[in-house]
Amino acid sequence: MRFRAKIVDLACLNHFSRVINTIAKLAKTCTLRLTVSKLYFILSDKVANGGVSMWCELCQGNFFDEFQMEGVAAEHNEIYLELVPDNLSRALKTAQSAKAVKIKLTNKHCPCLRVAVELPSLSSSSRIVTHDIPVGVIPRRLWNDFREPSVPDFDVSIYLPVLKTMKSVVERMKNLSNSIVIEANLSGEMNLKIETDLVSVTTHFKDLGNPPWASEDGCQSSAQGRDLENMAEARIDIKKLQQLLAGQQVNPTKALCNIVSKRIVHFILLHEDVSLQYFIPALA
Amino acid sequence: CILHCFLFLLVFGRAIHAIARVSDEFWFDPIEKGLALRSVNSSRSAYAYVFFSSMFFQHYCWTAVSQPCQKEKQLSLPCKLIIKSILPVFRCVNVLERNVEKCSIYTNVNDHHITFQLLCKHGVVKTYNLTFQECDPLQAVFAKHMCPNILKVHSRLLADIMIHFPTSQEEVTLSVTPMKVCLKSYTEEDTGFSKTMLTEIQLNPDEFDYFQVGVDSEVTFCLKELRGLLAFSEATSVPVSIHFDISGKPIAFGVEDTVLEASFILATLSDVEMETASQQPPCVSQRQESNAEAAASKKPRWNGNAPNTGSAKTTSPLAKQEIKSIPRVAKKGTTGVAGTAITEAEDHAMLEGEATESLSYFYKYCIFQFHSLFFGAVCCKEKDAISHTFHSLATPSDAEEDFGSGQSSQV
Numbered sequence: 001m002r003f004r005a006k007i008v009d010l011a012c013l014n015h016f017s018r019v020i021n022t023i024a025k026l027a028k029t030c031t032l033r034l035t036v037s038k039l040y041f042i043l044s045d046k047v048a049n050g051g052v053s054m055w056c057e058l059c060q061g062n063f064f065d066e067f068q069m070e071g072v073a074a075e076h077n078e079i080y081l082e083l084v085p086d087n088l089s090r091a092l093k094t095a096q097s098a099k100a101v102k103i104k105l106t107n108k109h110c111p112c113l114r115v116a117v118e119l120p121s122l123s124s125s126s127r128i129v130t131h132d133i134p135v136g137v138i139p140r141r142l143w144n145d146f147r148e149p150s151v152p153d154f155d156v157s158i159y160l161p162v163l164k165t166m167k168s169v170v171e172r173m174k175n176l177s178n179s180i181v182i183e184a185n186l187s188g189e190m191n192l193k194i195e196t197d198l199v200s201v202t203t204h205f206k207d208l209g210n211p212p213w214a215s216e217d218g219c220q221s222s223a224q225g226r227d228l229e230n231m232a233e234a235r236i237d238i239k240k241l242q243q244l245l246a247g248q249q250v251n252p253t254k255a256l257c258n259i260v261s262k263r264i265v266h267f268i269l270l271h272e273d274v275s276l277q278y279f280i281p282a283l284a
Numbered sequence: 285c286i287l288h289c290f291l292f293l294l295v296f297g298r299a300i301h302a303i304a305r306v307s308d309e310f311w312f313d314p315i316e317k318g319l320a321l322r323s324v325n326s327s328r329s330a331y332a333y334v335f336f337s338s339m340f341f342q343h344y345c346w347t348a349v350s351q352p353c354q355k356e357k358q359l360s361l362p363c364k365l366i367i368k369s370i371l372p373v374f375r376c377v378n379v380l381e382r383n384v385e386k387c388s389i390y391t392n393v394n395d396h397h398i399t400f401q402l403l404c405k406h407g408v409v410k411t412y413n414l415t416f417q418e419c420d421p422l423q424a425v426f427a428k429h430m431c432p433n434i435l436k437v438h439s440r441l442l443a444d445i446m447i448h449f450p451t452s453q454e455e456v457t458l459s460v461t462p463m464k465v466c467l468k469s470y471t472e473e474d475t476g477f478s479k480t481m482l483t484e485i486q487l488n489p490d491e492f493d494y495f496q497v498g499v500d501s502e503v504t505f506c507l508k509e510l511r512g513l514l515a516f517s518e519a520t521s522v523p524v525s526i527h528f529d530i531s532g533k534p535i536a537f538g539v540e541d542t543v544l545e546a547s548f549i550l551a552t553l554s555d556v557e558m559e560t561a562s563q564q565p566p567c568v569s570q571r572q573e574s575n576a577e578a579a580a581s582k583k584p585r586w587n588g589n590a591p592n593t594g595s596a597k598t599t600s601p602l603a604k605q606e607i608k609s610i611p612r613v614a615k616k617g618t619t620g621v622a623g624t625a626i627t628e629a630e631d632h633a634m635l636e637g638e639a640t641e642s643l644s645y646f647y648k649y650c651i652f653q654f655h656s657l658f659f660g661a662v663c664c665k666e667k668d669a670i671s672h673t674f675h676s677l678a679t680p681s682d683a684e685e686d687f688g689s690g691q692s693s694q695v
Binding site for chain 1: 441447448450479480481482483484485486487488490491
C-alpha cells in the first residue's frame, strides 16, 4: 500500500484546503478513500453521527500535480483510511505561502499521513514543516460499509436559496428551537419552519426552481404525477443543518436538496471539481 | 518606597500577559534603577523576569524609605501581587493603546496598596487599587554565559515557527547540531498508536542571527509558558536569544535592549538514565531518593520537581521550616511563598562573614529543589555578590566547588 501526492500550485492548495476545512466542520472523524483518479471523504450513517452521512468526491487531477497510489491488492486498487479531518485542516492552514506540499502515507511507528510543507525562508534552503497525522487503515472486509449512497426516491427536488441567506435564517432559528421543518414543492417554493410553545417562525422562499431529474429506466418516480403545490416535508435536527451551511466556504455552482417526506433530506452541493452529498434523517 | 511612572502600555501590557502565562501571582519589585517583575510557576519549572529600566518610563520616581526598626537599610520593597487582579487592567492591550492616554503606578507602603491609574480619553479616569503581600524576594540564578549553545533569532521568525504548533501543544523539543535545528512537538504517549498529530520543523542555521552550538543537544520544554514571551518580544521587536545546554539543564529565552530586559527560564525534561550518568551524581541521587514516589515510573520526568502541584505543596512546609531555622536568610520572616528556597542575591551585606555552614546547608537545599532552574551554581560567594547587579541574572558560577564542598547528607 503506497500513497504519494504533491501540490505545487498555490491556487490548487488553497482550494484543497477549503475543501478540507468544509469536511472538518462536518465530521470529527471520517473515512478517506483513495483511488487512482479520485479522493472521497465518507461519513457513514452510524448512530453516533446522529444518523447523518456524507459523501464528498474530488477528482485528484484538479488538485494534485503528482499523485501515485497503490492499493491493498491489484484487483482492489484502493486505500481506505480513517482520519480526523481537522488534523489535515490544521496542517494545511499554515501552508498558505508554501512552495510545495507533499502528502505521503507512512508507517514508522503507526500508520500516518505525513504532510510535508516546504516554506520559503530567508536562507538558502527552505524551511520544512512536517505534520504526522495518525490514520487508521480500514481492512478490506469493512469496505462495504462505505459504498456510495444511492439517491433516495424523493418526493420533491428543489434548488436551495442563496446559501448565505439560508445560513443566517437557520442560525437565528437555531436559538429558538432544536428542530426545523424543511418543506418544499415542485413549484419552486420552500419553507423553513420552527415551532415551539411560545413562538413559531416560518421563512418562505419562492421561485427557487426544481432541477430536472431524468428517470433512469423510464419508470415513474414518485415525483412524477405529483400535485405541483403539494409540499413534501421533513423535520430535522437544526444543528446538523446549520453545520452544513456554516461549513461552506465557497458558493457552490449548484446547490439542491431532495426531500423524502418524513424520512430524509438529501443535500447536494456541486462545485467545479468537488461534489458534496449530505444526508440528514428526519427526526421521529 | 514610592513609585510614580508613566509607561508605554503595549509593551508593559504584553509583559504582564507573558508573566501571567507562568503563574497567577507575580513579584512587583521597584528598585532605584527601574521596575522588575518576576514570577515563578507552582511546579518551579518556569521563571519569568522582566525588568524595565527607569528610562523606559516617561517619569520614574523611586524613593527608598528606610525603616528604623530593621538593622539594615531596606533597599527595596519586593511585594507580591495576584496577577488576576492586574490582568483586567491590561486585558485588551491594543484597545488600551487607543483609549488610554497615560498610565501611572503609585505604591503606598503603609496601605499595602499599589495603584494603577489609567487616564483615558474623554476625561475618564480608571483607578485600580491592588493589595499586595510582602514576601521574600524571588530571584533565579542562571549563568547564561556558561551555556554552550546560544541562538539569536528575530522574534518574527520565532513567531512564524511557533504558529505551526497548535495552541494546545504543551511541550516541544528543540534539537540542535552544528548543521541543523529542529523543533518538534513532544508527546508523552508510549503507545504505538497515538491520536495526536505530531509536527516537526527543520531550520537551517542560516536563518539565525547568531548560531553557536557547542554541544549537540535535545531539550524539551513547555511551549505554553513561552508563548507569552514570544508575544512580548514581538511588541518590542528585539531579537530573542536562547541559551541552553544538554537536556535536564534549563533553557533561557531572553530579550534585551537599552531600556528593558526579559528572561524566561524554563526547566527541561531529562531522561532518568541520563541523570545517573551526569557529572553531579551526589546531588542527583539525593533527589532521586526523595522524589521516589513522584518518579515511580521509568518515564522521563521534569527535572527536580513533579509535574503536579501536589509535590510542590508537600515540599513547601519543609521549605518554610528550613527558612525559619536560618533566621538570617529569611530576614523578612513573613508568610512567604511556598517553597521559596531561592537565594537572595541582593543580600550580599548579610552574607558577609555569616556562618557559612548554615548557609551552605540552605543553598544545598536550593540545589536539591531547583536543579532544573539553577545552572549548577546557586550561591554567589561574598566577593562576587558585591559586584552583583540587581537585575542581572548572570552569575559567575562556582558549580563544581560548591558541590564538592560539604556534601553532607543533611537533606
